[in-house]
Amino acid sequence: MSASYRGRIAPRQPVTVTLSADISNTGPALLMAGAAGFTTPAVGDAVEVVPGGTKSIKFKNPANGTMVINIDFADEEDSGKLEVTVGDTLRDEDGVQGDTDWSYLIK
């Protein structure tokens, strides 16, 4: 279980957030990812990732604001690999365990 600020990402870029859930997880995880600007409403999606499965969420960042990724795992021992691609660049790739909150500054 962790919450962390992950730094800046470029505005107006296509973003792909991918969660690969470990096959040994006790149940499906709920992956939510989105971005909200100061003058524009949030965009994003929510998907469920079954154990051993991989799901992605795609959206385009606004001109400013914040991007948020939430993972609600079925159990705190459940884990997976989270990837964030901004434009054509792999921005973050890390293992996650338990409920997770990643946030970014869009600037």
Add this chain to the structure above:
Amino acid sequence: MRSRLTSVALVVMLLAPGLLEAQEPRDSVCRAVAVALNQRHPGGVLEPDGDCSDLAAQVTGLVGGARFLKAARSSATDTAFRLTPRKVQSSRGGEANAAGAPGQAEAVPTAQPTALASANLSAAGTDRGTKTLATITLNPITLFGGAGDTITAARWSRFGDLSILVPVSNSSTGSDKLGYFGVRLRLNLSGLHAGDGLLRNVRTAFLQTTNLRAALLRDLQDAFQTLPDDAIAGCAEAVLTAANGESPEACGGLVTLGFSEKVYGDFRRALTLAREKADAKYLGLDLRFDTGDPTLSGDSTLEVNALQAGLAFGRRSTGTSPSATSFGLQGRVGVRYSQLKSDSDSVTWSLDAALGFEASRLVSESQAVRLTSALEARYANKSDPVAEQHQTDVLLLRGGLQVPVVGGTSITVAWSAPLTGEASPTLSVNFNWALLLSQVPGGAP
């Protein structure tokens, strides 16, 4: 705590000047506060040229993240936040389907299937005595997999079910054979699409929290540009420790935490409403097979082999509140083939149709009070004796009141009266049981 963060920030400014080079003085202050915060909350990323915007995003991330994690953690026990199979189970799914028998509980039986399994025991008073009928309904797709996978459960629990009807007491005359046996198959053709709609509502609830974070970030950025340098650390600290809805004094009233328990309460309500909307309309196949006497009259001359196929449809209003009373129309139209067991040459094709009205109100996340009434007709244009044997050429008025008891159980009082044709009026009491999907995320049924 506030002075502690300020002190650490000052130490950072004195001992690590390299971190603060080539920046505006205010940004240097923010940078020092960010470094101090990151020491207390490790795991975050410090941008090499971090400024007050980064500090605002860092504080926003810590505040919003803590609230998400608290909600997620508490959901492990009360599942208020977590999406569980129970949350996406249809609250409007059908009871055990005793359609076309004296124990028919709904005026116009829906094509919406039961989520997992259900049973119905009905005692029906007719002009030929009291008849007792048992119905067991299974949703085979849910039973054979997917009940622990929430989205699969949401989709397939709405797709179809199979019912078996048997009389509890022997209804044939002077024989120990089973006087009647019926099978019902319901396929809800709108089920798959309806299930997909659930996640869209989850997304909406999540995006609501993201909007609140963006609002907090904007407030913090403005505050860190407006406040005196020596107030920035105090403001950051105050926001981190503030309660939902507060506007910390240390930030000069420039920052308000828009987060609230209501946000996550809205999330729960969004899930409930999503089920309601998903169940608000249906179009499905209604297939029936009967062998024996569906009226349970005990008269062997009324025994038939009958096959009926039709379409069932329904539409119900949905308001902004899941608990508001809603109204709907339900209908059914199909063709029935029947052949007398005592005379295989006596075959009748008849048109079977019904149109009904429903008023209902959700009283819990899984149960609703329902009042239904309908006109039901079967037409073949046969002479009276033939029509009576095939149970056709009748116009019935039906009604029913369903009251939930607890969990997945309910009691229904239903009645029917013929307006034209030869048919027995009925008054039945139905005891309905329904298994609910798992309350545990990923749990077994």
